[in-house]
Amino acid sequence: LTGGSTEIGVSSSAYAARDLDYNLVIVSDACTSAKTDVHEQLMREVYPRLARVRNTIQVLEMLKP
DSSP, X not given: OOBSOIIIIIHHHHHHHHHTTOOOEEXXXXXXXXXXXXXXXXXXXXXGGTSEEEOHHHHHHHHOO
């Protein structure tokens, strides 16, 4: 999961994915928000309870055969 407005669009998608039992990965450096402090808090404290939070390099490594 990537996107803008970390606290709105990404959050609503993450909660919906969790409710649908998706195995979710949130790409921390591919999400953005004008509220940097809120973005960082979500990535550090909230999203790890819903998904695996990884950066782009980590996701690319996960996709290698």
